[in-house]
Amino acid sequence: MPDTKKNEKKYHLILDALQLLLEEKKIQNISVSEIAQKAGIGKGSIYYYFPSKDAILDALIERSYEQPLLTAKNLAAQTEISPFTRMAMLFQACQNSSIAFIKQNDSSSDNTSAQDLAFLHQKYLTHVVSELKPALTEIIKQGIENGDIHFDYPAALAEIVLIIITVKLDNSLLPTTPAETDDTLRGLISLLEKGTEVAPGTLSYLSLTSYIK
């Protein structure tokens, strides 16, 4: 049973190795032996730290999200800052870690059927939405109480925004041109502003999100 002592070293070594390999190959084409080799350890050791190959990927994605998740939770508590500012900060925090991590894949790997990336992207979607939803819901609720936002379903609103943002920014789930992505985001902003009765322009920071190339 791995302790949380020096074992973390090897544990993260494995994660690092996978992350590196992910930059140049698809998961399906990365073998466990390969990960072991890159990490400089024996294949058997991998299974001392992880129960399966999938679990390594799970852990890597989870690790990639630790930081923005903490930020999100902190933001939810900062009631003195305007809800809109906090939302903007939250999305900002996400871009600096995880999304960059996803992006690497699309560009590098030869563009065979995007199918191979499905594992990665589904995990990504599931994670970001389910983990970020509570924090965003809280922020929205506070906005409603303040009278800044007018809407009856804060949790639903949070989920809708997260789903659209996530799906659209992860361009391999629904490959579109940058122009189309931009149109959808602008549409989302317009829909939100009209639907929640906030002043036009209040949510425009959302479209900045699309600039991550």
Add this chain to the structure above:
Amino acid sequence: MPDTKKNEKKYHLILDALQLLLEEKKIQNISVSEIAQKAGIGKGSIYYYFPSKDAILDALIERSYEQPLLTAKNLAAQTEISPFTRMAMLFQACQNSSIAFIKQNDSSSDNTSAQDLAFLHQKYLTHVVSELKPALTEIIKQGIENGDIHFDYPAALAEIVLIIITVKLDNSLLPTTPAETDDTLRGLISLLEKGTEVAPGTLSYLSLTSYIK
């Protein structure tokens, strides 16, 4: 090279076999030999009709969508029917084929990491959104011209609705309780009604979609 003559017989036989197996197992646990056995043909023959295992799944999903897609395209042209009615019909058409096909998996298979289903679900999402978007956009555009809908981004609106509906109904992408799903859909309806300035209740048929258990 398979002709499109009598070959279709075997071709569809293979697809049928996979569809049947999909009802009781996850794709990852279905071997090509198993498909062949179920179809009553030799394993080698599979590769006479399909280049790879993935291609079989692709073809099956595509086949599952032929019917609703036709319906959608027809609906887009039926300008004499109200846009709202046509939208309701469109979503109705989808439920009778593809969604049922997806649903089967979630219930039956033992709930190991949803990872295994990723292939299926990503394909599903990509397909339904990208194929249905043009038709739905067209319907919305007509609604805007009629003055029934007030919104500046018809394509974005179509995409947003499709993404949310698809992701939320495919409960294995973001597993939630039925109550939560319902809340999100109600929130979506409220957001749409307020955001597009249609009378409350006009879009309530969308939440019926969640009743497919």
Add this chain to the structure above:
DNA sequence: ATATTTTTCGACCGTCGGTCAAGTGCATTT
């Protein structure tokens, strides 16, 4: 009847994810 093409097939191959018994070093006990 013969030649030619299309279709069928299962034995076979290389690879992969995962297991395991054997081993290595290190701290603690005796």
Add this chain to the structure above:
DNA sequence: AAATGCACTTGACCGACGGTCGAAAAATAT
């Protein structure tokens, strides 16, 4: 100092899988 126990490491090994192949059978043409 020797023995014991324990956390950790390892690569040979296993069963299973996706995919290939050449040969045979079926269908078609001549």
